[in-house]
Amino acid sequence: MLTLAELEVRRGATRVLRGIDLEVRRGEIVALIGANGAGKTTTLHAISGLLPVQAGRILLDSEEGEPLRLDRMPATEVVARGVIQCPEGRQLFAGLTVLENLLLGAYRRSDREEVKRDLARMAELFPVLGERRGQNAGSLSGGEQMMLAIARALMARPRLLLLDEPSLGLAPQMVDRIFETILALNREGVTMLLVEQNALAALEIAHRAYVLETGRIVRSGPGSALLDDPRVRAAYLGLGT
Amino acid sequence: MSAYFLQQLLNGLMLGSLYALIAIGFSMIYGIVRLINFAHGDLLMVGAFTTLGLAATGLVPWWAIAFLVLITGALSGIAIERVAIRPMRGAPQVTGFIATLAVSVVIENGGLILLSGQPRTFLFPEIMRSRVTVGPASVAAVDLVIIGSTLLLCVLLLLFVRGTRLGRAMRALADNLLAARLMGIDVDRTIMAAFAIGSAFAAFAGLLWGGRFGQIDPLIGFAPGLKAFVACVIGGVGSIGGAVLGGYLLGLAEVMFVGMLPPVYSGYRDAFVFATLILVLLLMPNGLLGRPEEDRA
Structure with a gap:
């Protein structure tokens, strides 16, 4: 449904995204995890048309066949195409x-x-x-x-819901409720790209996930596989190898 | 209630209405672009001279003049936004302030060149100048027209911002710019609408001001603009209700200072006005109805 290809985005003089590739398929929950400052929110803002794209493309499948170039659309058009962000x-x-x-x-x-x-x-x-x-x-x-x-x-x-840190600042009980809600919505057919620092919770519900480090995708795969990946466990889950 | 007090009260409400009409635009515009439009007061002059020009032809009925003044004000506001505000978006706030100051200088001096500094007279029709008795007091009909039309415009504005899609978008934009963009609100178009409405109100105040005080010149907008700005700060910049409240408080205070104090002090009316401002800000730094605001370029 959504494809990011070689996406590069600057903020001021800094290259925040250094060419990332990412795909979200219809019906999926895709998690994008990474440390603070890795570029997660920047990715979502670029998709939503809030930040100009330096290079690469953001493609959205459309019913008419030819995919749409979201990177060339203003925010108002992106929303009109059903790509909706629930911001940090x-x-x-x-x-x-x-x-x-x-x-x-x-x-x-x-x-x-x-x-x-x-x-x-x-x-x-x-x-x-x-x-x-x-x-x-x-x-x-x-x-x-x-x-x-x-x-x-x-x-x-939304055809595609972009969720930015839905668990941020919430009590643990409430975090559980929010993630239950996210799962329930997904079962009803809402496709989602989920950005989270709470990597454990995100990987548990995600079909697939990407790990972002200083503007590059360093790992990707099914959520369960990343949960078992020793490097991911050490760096993002606070668990030993 | 003594006749004298009622008389002063009506005078205060009349003056307050005029301040409120101008202050509403200051506040609406500040609420959305976080910028004080220093050229806002000059729209009063634009409205007054538009009225003069149309009335001088003798062909246009007064209701049509009022409508055309609103349109002229709206178009002027849109032009100011396009020329001086939009290109400055994203620049430091000071740059925007100076840009609007420049627009004000251009409008005032353009007025002086085109229209000359010679004050001109325009009069409302006979019926507006007749006296009407209100209880023990007697006022000019025009005063009641000013108070009545201001209340009408305020009610229409309230219905607009509460009940329409565009009005809701304006409030959303003033409340949270990022979220407004994520909802797919067209920011440019919404800002333009805020300038159009605020400026139309100020131009309409110009029509009323000219008709009430009889004489207009190209610098006529300066002092009322400054007072309306004070009204807007007293009420809480960014709040439409605050602007209306501030306008009426200031109008009433000004008239009451002059009317109730011994005549020797009447020359100090503006000093009292600004003392009121300082007092309000000392006690309530965000104004009476204002909320603390985040910065926005």
């Missing part, structure tokens, strides 16, 4: 209500009836959001905010 640190509209946040998730959609139906679905999926629809997003707890961030992204009806 949640980035909710803190001063707007829960309902308004959800409606903004559906900003590019014009099918009003379906949007209404999706709002009802979000209230089922995350009952607390239904109860607090009139409350400001900034007044929710950390876990509730994460649910709202995911629900807001789902309101866009």
